Amino acid sequence: MSSALPFVPTGTPRGSSGSADSPASPASPVPALLDASSVDALRHDLDAARDLLVEAFSTARRPLSGITPDAAAALVAEVDLDRPLPSTRAVLDEVRDVYLDHAVWFHHPHYQAHLNCPVALPAVVGDVVSAAVNSSLDTWDQSGPATFMERHLIAWTAQRVGLDDTADGIFTTGGTQSNLHALLLARGEALAAGAELSDLRVVTSANAHFSSRKAAMVLGMGEDAVLATRVDERGRLDVDHLDEVLRRQRAEGRTVMAVVATAGTTDLGCIDPLASVARACRRHDVWLHVDAAYGGGLLTSRRRRHLLTGIERADSVTVDFHKTFFQPVACSALVVADRRTLRHATHHAAYLNPVDDVAEEIPNQVDKSLQTTRRFDALKLWTTLRTLGPDRIGELLDTVVDLAAQVREDLVGDPDFAVVPHGDLSTVLFRFVESDVAPATLDAVNEAARKRLYATGLGAVARTRHGGRTWLKLTLLNPATTLGDVQHVLDLVRGHAREALAATDRPQHTGEVA
Structure with a gap:
């Protein structure tokens, strides 16, 4: 498939130390600061870093080296931070030896562990630019148009959620x-309405x-103060409960300041029945927050956007772009339905964002x-959307x-594994089983x-x-x-x-479910 992600075919192993054919450029003095006088050094060093990264990505034969924590700690401890190296090349050689040779490569197809994504190439470009310029998005006079670029992306996200211009x-x-941040705002609304802090509760699944x-x-x-509801047979919040x-809670004199619904649970990848949860929150006049950190990418999916039906009725929504929008860490957003609620996070400092700035309508984020x-983490999302477009992001998410879904279906028929046969997103829970072995x-x-798999690096x-069991x-x-x-x-698992089981005493089955 055509991919805008930095996945590259596996190749030959990298060396573990610097060598004459290192992709880093010849030795050069390390400039102290980035300014007009150091633009040639910037060009040189970015070229060297680019070459190092290209080599690292193209020769990563496995997702990790299998290095142990003790070995990694010893490797890092050998570095004397009080004695700088003589050149950028020397620094990059050290970075390769200490970091890249033992990095965990999320772009490798055999990395299938956590909610870490390979990143879109345009996002890498955007991140480099934002790091070099070093804008600070707290006030207008430190960011300029970057403030409005971020605001434009927030408005775009809110529109995708289904919120209006408030x-x-x-x-x-x-x-x-x-x-x-969302729960801070919900707390602020509850306290403003007369609730006592000691009486506040949050309900989640x-x-x-x-x-x-x-x-x-x-x-x-x-x-x-956080109360958990039961879940249904698919692991979603039970709306009746x-x-x-x-x-x-109301009968006992307590105030539920927020219900947190989840659009993409970490383990099962399930999406709570958002429309039904929203109706319950409206009946009880409770703030609804939707944690769509995982499932927020469905906002770009033409095939699965319906799974988020009801999210448009939320008071606040979390979206992690560094998960299912394929952005580098860190890149997340909180979107609220009513901008006035953001006042609960506001403080005016005379040196930074005085009250006078509000009267003058100066846009201080x-x-x-x-x-x-x-x-300026918004820039990498900007460069991604402007290069790929949201439909392409949605297609990439639909692929995983x-x-x-195919893996779950296949595992149902595999006698060596039990599997949780449902899920709305891209996680699969499975477990090696043997009929006569205790759970x-x-x-x-x-x-x-x-x-054992991790230790091999494969x-x-x-x-x-x-x-109640390990999966x-x-x-x-x-x-x-x-x-x-x-x-x-x-197959590796x-x-x-089987090797681990052979090394045990194999206690017989106790009647519990495996």
Whole structure:
């Protein structure tokens, strides 16, 4: 398939140390700062870095080296940070030896572990430009047109969500910060309406991301202020139970300041019934936040956009562009339906964004943000959209979701594996099984298989707990990964699991479900 992602065919191994044929350019003095007098050095050093990256990507034969934490720590500890190297070439040689030779390569088709994506080539270009210019998006006088480019992208995202022209938002570092920001705003609305902080509650499903609990801790409410609903047979929020929880909390004199629905759970990749959740929130007059950190890319899918039906009724939405929009970390956004709610994150500092700026309508983004200094992370999304267009991003996402569906279907008929047979996105939960072996033993076998695979560097899968048992997880976010690539990794897992099982005492089955 034609791909705009930096996936390249596997090749020969890289050397582990600098050599005469290194792609880095000949030695040159390292300039102290980037300014008009150092543009020639900038050109030289960017060329050297480009060559190093091209070599690294094109010769990555496996997704990781298998280096252990102890070995990596020792490798890094050998570097004396008080003694700078004499040239950019020397620095890049060291970067290769210490970092690139042992990096985890998300573009490799056998990396199938976490929610990490290979990145769109135009995004890399945008990121280089933003890093070099170093705009700070907190105030207009530090960013210029970058402020309006970010605002334009927020408006585009809000329009894709289905919000009207009262919407607004801000770029953030990731889903955890976006979710924290959303709950800060919801808390502000609840307190403004007369609620007491000690009475505030947040309701999520049992499968929601842990960031809601972290946010409650940060916001002074405590982790116990987050209540979990039951989930249905597909792992989605149970709306009937949500209604019950909301009624009970009100009857007991507490205020549910927000319901957090999930559009793409981390483990199962399921999307809560957003329209039904929205109706429940309207009945009970509760803020609805949709955590679409994972599933937000469906906003660009012509085939699966309907899975997000109901998201347009949310009060706030998290979208992580560095997941299913194929952007480099960090690139996320919080979008709100009513821009006035962003006032709960506003503080006016005389030296930065004084109140007078509001009267003069000076567009300071720090008025909306939890951060002060903030990178121009929106530029990489801008360059991606302007090069590929949203339809192409949607096609890339559909490719990995299709692949996950095919893998689930195939695993249903594989006697060596149990599989969770449903999911809306690109994760697949599976587990090596043996009919006469106790489930607790199989837990250990599956974890051992994952560790053994990682140690070889030939593949990577993740692990989690589901139904009280250890499961392995494929997270497929590389459109260049084929069914054959997945089958290869599964065969490696199968082999390592059998070896791990052979090394156990094989306790007999206890009657529990494997």
